[in-house]
Amino acid sequence: MRSANQILERKVLIQTALTCLLSIVYCQFSLAQDNSPYSRYGIGDLHPGSHIYFRGMGGISAAMSDQPVTGLNDPRIGKYYPTINFLNPASYSRFYSIKEARTKKLTYGRMLLDVGVNMESHKLKENNNPQSFSSSNIYFSYIHVGIPIKKDWGLVFGLRPLSSISYKIDRREKLFNPSNQVIDSALTRFNGEGGANLFTIGTGFAVKNFSFGLNAGYLFGGKDYTTRRTFINDTVAYASSNHQTKSVFGGIFFNAGMQYRVDLSTSKTRYLQLGLYGNNEQTLRTRNDIIRETFNIDPSTGAFYRVDSVSESLEQKGKLNYPATFGGGFIIEQLPEIKKAGWLVGVDFSTTKWDNYLFNGQKDAVSNNWMLRVGGQLRPAVSESYKSLLAYRAGVFFGDDYINIGQKLPVFGITGGISLPIANLKDASRRFRTQYSIVNISAEYIKRGKKDNPIYENQFRLSFGFTLSDLWFTKRKYD
Secondary structure, three states: OOOHHHHHHHHHHHHHHHHHHHHHHHHHHHOOOOOOHHHHOOOOEEOOOOOHHHHOOOOOOOOOOOOOOOOOOOOOOOOOOOOOOOOOHHHHHHOOOHHHHHHHOOOOOOEEEEEEEEEEEEEEEEOOOOOEEEEEEEEEEEEEEEEEEEOOEEEEEEEEEEEEEEEEEEEEEEEEOOOOOEEEEEEEEEEEEEEEEEEEEEEEEEEOOEEEEEEEEEEEEEEEEEEEEEEEOOOOOOOEEEEEEEEEEEEEEEEEEEEEEEEOOOOOOEEEEEEEEEEOOEEEEEEEEEEEEEEEEOOOOOOEEEEEEEEEEEEEEEEEEEOOEEEEEEEEEEOOEEOEOEEEEEEEEEEEOHHHOEEOOEOOOEOOEEEEEEEEEEEOOEOOOHHHHOEEEEEEEEEEEEEEOOOEEEEEEEEEEEEEEEOOHHHOOOOOOOOEEEEEEEEEEEEEOOOOOOEEEEEEEEEEEEEEEEOOOOOOOOO
């Protein structure tokens, strides 16, 4: 039976995690200053689809799964970096049961709470224009919980954003009559908000060297596009016009994966692992409000009020065709041992059939894209020093963006990362000895587009991931 102190520890851990999540969500809405014109198309600007741990290696994920090292056969020391690879659910099979962790004194039979946050800065430049626009943004990256059910079987559930829509563009223009004479001036403001999110619950299991996994979830989100035009006139007051389309969408979403491991040494410390993942084309339901109206703004309060409704069509039903994605890759890893450093190299390739994307039966300025990722990791030899617990990563990726406004947007990125375990080496005999946590940090520099594109972008992303783990739900022999 658990003591009052042990129950209090669990409550504190849960409250801390919830507080972190609420803080991250608050940051997402309170600090967002993004303004990306390309987010007008498709489902918006896509967020990184992999764990922060993997982003430091260029984003390689297809073949990644947890590979613990018992090292000195001491539960305090372990070259283990617990992660939840939500991109390939086959990796969930690598969670180990609490019973197995107790028996083998391993550091990895644990419940995992994985939380991530991204900090981004963007610099947009227009071809043949010396001026540039800069913006910054902080947003929640993911939150997942991993549960080891038994040997070779794990369960994961969580939430992550897939994309965001955020732009505000003003255009001043002169209006001409049929005789090509200037009759007035107008200010047109294009504004968009929204994005997509994915909640999933998945399971993975292993049969010998094969692992299989499936995620089932709910993909949901919305779009709110407005175009407002105001006449600039000194003598006649005109009502402004508002063209607005608001849409929400949602539906069941599935993706699956598999992995296969081949040991390359008799000690099983060097291995090759292959991975495949993907989802087929899926259909989501949409609900749309289409509004055409004139409006004015109260000069005393700044409040928006309608003058006349030109047309209004509410609760119109439609469909969103979400495209199929397929990816695969491999890794070769030498696990660290006493007096022997470890290393990992890997390659991923993925493609998405965005040509098949439809929103309410209409195509958009998107096209099929692909991405190639190459990365690696170095891990020091096992010892009792804290430096031996660190892991260093680097990688590159390149390919095409899925937005296509008459021409492709090439993408190129350089990444780096580090893991900082929070180890209880000096407190191993005390009440926190079962807790094992990691701070993962990744940095990414990304070039999106080039000078012959209408707009090209330089982006820097700094991401922080927090993995909290503990032996939950174990029976206590003593109070």
